[in-house]
Amino acid sequence: MDDEIICIGCGAVLQSDDPKKAGYLPAAALKKAEAGETDNVYCQRCFRLRHYNEIMPVDLNNDDFLALLNSLATKKALVVNVVDLFDFSNSLLASLKRFVGDNEFILVGNKFDLFPLNSRQSRIKDWMRQEANRMGLYPSKIFLISAARQKNLDELIEYLDQASQDRDIYFVGMTNVGKSTLINAIIDKMGDIKDVITTSRFPGTTLDRIEIPLENGHHLIDTPGIMSTNQLATRLNAADLEVVSPKKPIKPATFQLLPGNTIFLGGLGRIDYLKGQSTSFTVYAARGVKLHRTKTANADDFYQKHVGELLTPPTGENYLPALKGQEYHTDYKSDLLFGGVGFVTVPKDCVVKTYTPDKIGLGIRRALI
Template identity: 40%
Template sequence: MTVTEQSGSCAGCGVKLQSSDKEKSGYIPVSAAERTPAICQRCFRIKNYNEASSITIDQDDFLRLLGGIANTDSLVVHIVDLFDFEGSVISGLQRFVGNNPVLLVVNKIDLLPRAVNHNRILNWVQQQAKEAGLKTVEVVLCSAKRNIGFDRVVDAIEYYRRGRNVYVVGATNVGKSTLINRIIHDYSDLDAELTTSRYPGTTLDAVHIPLDDGKSIIDTPGIVYSHRMTEIVPRSVLQAILPDKPIKPLVYQLNEQQTMYVGALARFDFVSGERQSFTLYISNGLEVHRTKLERADELWADHKGVLLSPPTAEELADMPAWTRHSLRIPRGGEYDVFVSGLGWMRVNGMTGALVDVYLPKGIKVHVRRALI
């Protein structure tokens, strides 16, 4: 499988290039239009200055693009983020892709603690995918960034595509462009690179990467799910909540009526239950503060945005107000309290518990079978 050159669109994000309006997507100065590969000014600034842009794809356009896959004869590669599995699975993907085979690529396996059993993780993913209604030909665990399982991803794509086009789909920040860049760099001499960053919505249109047999790998824009913490926090906070190295689990022994704050992003109240331990799997860049439940409101009022941060007090003012979720942890099993885009808390006691979780309104939270 080798890649060939293409022109006419931005080599970074796929949008059609234009030199007439700086405020619209695809703008490229006339002086830069003859460069090879040609990239729009937005991608240039992301690549060279890590600068964000407010230009994003319209979600109706994305759904039309995704819906067109069902009318093709293609392999669909659905990339999800293991750290945010439920938050990054495309809801109802099967109805968009029709009868086309789906290869499920689970990225960012490198973020889990090194001692984790990958076979257990694979079994967990397969069960979660089944419950989500996904029909997959194979599940591959990988880290495009750390080159873990990457050869198997490439081999699986080549095996299952069988001379067809390949559509790569996924939510924002799951690593689609990073994975495709690995294919470009490792399996071709093409002097091009998709734009990657921590900012949502980096890819604005379908990016066609021609293969030597006349077919293409098509990188689609990442769908933006507002139920993920990564989509509602200020961009300055993304680096703190998106882990880039193996997570160091944080274990806390709690009595009932104790509270844990994760910065100013989440609050966990252990309302009732036997004394037990809780393990937080969150980015190493976040700080946790523990207090008694009776003092939790006072701590928030006095220290939100300062001791309890990120975000800052000013940034909190632009975020949705918190809402409370009361969750009952069943007895006799291994369970996580999962927060989309932030991480999860494993309940270790197996004796049951009542937990209240406070989060910005709209963020997905639920109890699931323990991942680790």
């Protein structure tokens, strides 16, 4: 259309309808641009990049992201896959092995600060490496960090500083893993400590990526997060996602159970204890997820009656797919995974059945704690 106004920073068509879409500009500012009162108009996202070094997520088509991935094998690059430690299996880009080529690849596990203080980093890294290897991915290095709290970043930054001397660094990841938050933290840290980042401007920002220039002539490149139906986070509304996402270290809640007992993790997860001895199950979930124990024989009726009210999140009317289950036998002390919600630690020799909406995020691993 002839009357479209383009952001000079990223090339997006300016619009004031949706802050989450590319090219957003508040209506008053857009009206000024349409009236010709302002020159060199930037969208809100580019404005915040230029003036506050802040990367704002924007909704983009997965095809754009995949096209960018397809080009990685032809570039000399370090590929950084940022993953959510509370939804690791579903936030790891298993398809990355097809795109990395001969490039080095590292894993960065975000939200480590939410694990209990007695968690062993070496154990978590070993588990991450084993899971990545199982998917055909072989990271040269694994880091555990907190992007939001800027913890454990110095070692990662030192590694990226060395790696960027002869290549660009591409950050890739699923939505909601904290990728942009991490890059914002890196910009802040590197700018303050080493003055590596040229913070005055961000030239060449485009719709499918953001290039952050380094003084050595290379770039940190933020790519759009890819959405997956295997992430429960992509199914939740904003209010429920806020509740599910932990903000503080998780406090474990321990229940003494007999076979025939059920625990609900709000309306998002359920675990039935089918066979075994009287024992304790320990739940690790965000503090806003309401935990309830009941008898398995009553569990279906209990859920139907209380989901969205006593069993929250979800709040209000239940908009999620029905709970579907998977049975597990624990050969050793194990964590039963409720991807994006939390996990439940159970001893060996237990038969359990776990549920989430449409079985999203279900899994099992050797206990990490």
